[in-house]
Amino acid sequence: METEVKLTKLASCAGCGAKVGAGTLVRMLEGFRTHQDPRLLVGYDKSDDASVYVLDDQRALVQTTDFFPPIVDDPFLYGQIAAANAMSDVYAMGGEPKLALNILCVPEKMEAAAVQEILRGGYDKAYEAGVIITGGHTIHGAEPIYGLAVSGFVHPKKVLTNGGARPGDVLILSKPLGIGVLTTAAKAGMVEQPVLDRIYRQMAALNKAARDVMTGYEVHSCTDVTGFGLLGHSFEMAQGSGCTIHIQSAQVPFHPEAYLMAQMGFIPAGAYRNRGYAEAGVAVRGQVSRAVQDLFYDPQTSGGLLMAMPEDQGLECLKALQQAAPGAAMIGYVTQRGDSWICLE
Amino acid sequence: MTVIDACGLSCPEPVVLLRKAMFTQEDVYQIRVDNPVSRENVTRYAQHQGYHVAVEAAGETYTLTLTK
Known part of the structure; x- marks a missing residue:
């Protein structure tokens, strides 16, 4: 849609380029207390795409979140890209996303129609993926941010981590x-x-x-x-x-x-x-x-x-x-x- | 010699400023930037346009002298 706002002008850095460096994150989390649980197949220590928690012998829960500032000016497209990107981490674990929550931050003066277009983009991609958006949280802030917290499922024996590559x-x-x-x-x-x-x-x-x-x-x-x-x-x-x-x-x-x-x-x-x-x-x-x-x-x-x-x-x-x-x-x-x-x- | 002050700007603005300045095709340009990313990106642009790049660092500020 035509909009007055140039979304990318509101963002200091674009898309996944806004991600905090991997090394920085590892250092920040060092030494924190966490519970040990044998059902947690993949946790933060593995630097993987999503966490995986075994529910029973047929299903494991896959959880992830991803959000970023606008990478394109069209709010509908921005919503689509942010949602596709957020759900990708579940696919990367070999899983299927099922439920999602919106994570949205918009400047107070942003037009309601543009905000709605961002959300419409997210819902459009979620629908295409077979995912239900069940709620979310929206706040005001200086820069727009949009993404999803996604839950999905994978068979516990078919989890694809980033640590399984073999010679050959x-x-x-x-x-x-x-x-x-x-x-x-x-x-x-x-x-x-x-x-x-x-x-x-x-x-x-x-x-x-x-x-x-x-x-x-x-x-x-x-x-x-x-x-x-x-x-x-x-x-x-x-x-x-x-x-x-x-x-x-x-x-x-x-x-x-x-x-x-x-x-x-x-x-x-x-x-x-x-x-x-x-x-x-x-x-x-x-x-x-x-x-x-x-x-x-x-x-x-x-x-x-x-x-x-x-x-x-x-x-x-x-x-x-x-x-x-x-x-x-x-x-x-x-x-x-x-x-x-x-x-x- | 054209001198460009690109301090306080982040990518891709310093390169955009330099690109505009280079429409006049001078033999020497000087551009000041205040972060390593801009230093690298300006260096790449200047080299791609056939300029030799000399960098002088003073704390956080880098002065790049570009010569044909």
Whole structure:
């Protein structure tokens, strides 16, 4: 809809680029008292996408929340993207989201119609996902924030953590990279409308289809590539799995326009934070240009799923995935732990 | 020499200011920024436009001299 407000002008940083650095969070939570519970399969200590708590032998509860400032000016689209992004963490655990709560913060002077459009976007994506929004909480604040707290279910034996990758696995990424760079360049008016439309569609696309395909195969590990970028999330998967992850740079899909924009320095602060967090674990073998590396550290809003599975499964899964997620590609493989957590080739 | 003060600005504004200034195609520019992200992004833009970049740091402030 047409609106007086330019939503992105109200935000100091955009989308998942607003995420606090991974290293910062780990240090903050050190030493806090928490209860131990054998039913808690995945908790905060695992740096995973969502928590998983076993209810009975058929069901485990998956919980997650995600919210961010506007990444686009259209409030309906912003709502759609924020909701798709929030539900993605449940898909990344192999689960199905079921219930959600709105988390909303809006400036007091924002038009009611624009606020309603944000919510309509969220409800639209929740409906598409088969999720019921049962309530939420709204406050006034300087910058708009929207997202969901999501609950879903997964079979306790089919939980996909980011710590299950095994030597011999291949890696598949379901959406191309470059979102953070392109949305930063867009703030400078450097991106043509057809390119923007393409990345908006991508960000609003649920990871449900990729998850539904993936669960038909023997997937060992999965995470969604969001605020920490491909290399930040790969770093967590490598450490969690005790393996080395090899990224075959030439195979990694990205939006071609993002490459030029990275060369020209339209790189969000989050990409530098991600580099600072993961770079010590990354060994670069051969020629991988700085701009390509920047895209690999680029924070993705509502990014794709990164999956690890045996090679024969991977080839078939990729074929099936390309129907549901045309940008999907095989981007690397997993070996026993070598000299570095990640090898960029 | 055109001097640009981009202190207090965050990405992508310093690059946008430099880009506008470079429409005049001078041989030397100087730009001041006050955070490492802007320093890196301005460096990338200048190098992409064929300029050599020299950085001088004074506390939180970086002065980048860009020469053809």
